[in-house]
Amino acid sequence: MKSSFFHNKYKGIVIGGSAGSFKPITKLLADLPKDFPIPIFLCLHRLKHVRHGFIEALSIKSSKPIFEPLDKELVRPGMVYLAPANYHLCIELGNTVSLSTEGLINNSRPAIDLTFKTAAYVYKEKLIGILFSGANKDGALGMKAIKDKGGVTIIQDPEESMMNTMPQSAKQVTEIDFCLEAEKITNFLLDLYKAYQK
């Protein structure tokens, strides 16, 4: 892999997924070291009425602190922030997140496009966007925004994805830096982790 990607300047990682993404994402979170320094923002399609249980399910195997942020919460290194049910999660200038009940986007709230676009606006080239399996197009335009601002785009290999519409749609609208199997995505982040250890 191109070594130019492995530096310690990243400010955030956004991860999106829908149907078929829960398993690989849980695995990814389980494999990340507890002190993995870059804040991670997860936007996953989820049932709007089930406020509880999701965090617990994601946390079972992970040593990382995963939680749903409150509106205007300060972003801290090493944390994993999950978009709450029925709210859009946005990244704000000034190192905070905000929540919003704006209408559905791509039939979704939270919408991956919105999390990705707002993160791209704030973090620009210091952002990594990762899109996993899913059965709709949410996230594609978000990935484009990330690429347009100079960030890094990674999709789960459509061959491996349980539902490939989501990674495939991203590929259709923008340049994808890495198309990887889930395990390789984890390796990518572990290599990155090493860059932060130096």
Next chain:
Amino acid sequence: MQRDIEIAELRRLTQYIDDNFDYDFKNYAMSSFTRRVRRVIELYKFTSVEALIKKFKNDPAFFQEFVSEITVNVTEMFRDPTFWSSLRDEIIPEVIKEHRKISIWHAGCSSGEEVISMCILLKELNCLESATIVATDIDQSIINKAKKASFSSKNMELNKQNYERYGGKHDFLSYFVEDNGFFYIKPELIERVSFRVQDLVKGNPFSKFDLILCRNVMIYFNQTLQNEVLKKLHGSLFKYGNLAIGSKESLIWCDIANKFVVVNNEEKIYKKIKD
């Protein structure tokens, strides 16, 4: 409009609005406000923020339409069902027991779903007659809609599900009259509600309440404005009155947080303990 809206453009817009219409959007949360402005620009096919300002100059009446479009009106009846059951089981019975009556303010009531939920809840607790309710919003057209209290059948399914999750024991739809695909709330249920236009930013406290609901309104404000508005809400509560904010909002980083105690952290219900 393809390119990003610049911060300087937004400043010109909010300054123009403040100077000419006496509304202050300067401290609305940046990312959502920018998206809403962009939405208006696209909806009306303006070419830029400048073009929008020009429209205000030529057609000041357009401003009310702008306010309607800029505000986010998404709402549901019995949104967060467990919030409503804690009002029913803990908060409201306590106030009624103490005072035999209750005054309630819905600040940022949108199209009234929250108000309807409250009226149904009070009715089922047999204390609707003991309540005075004021419901306000910045947006005149959404207040008109709330007064009409008619809901399209496509939203009623969700409202009904929420009611059931809240543990409602009645036939939910019996509170409404159906006509032509719309459900109208029975007038006697909301006859005690006074709907008014009120701006939380420029307006001042106008009365005192036992319970204020201001849910999913301050998420559209930045922290400076959240602080200011919280002071006004505080000033509008009787001592030991209750304040409910959205389930993903927080008071802890506000200046006057110490004048409240948490009653229910999960549902974000607070009690004023100091003047």
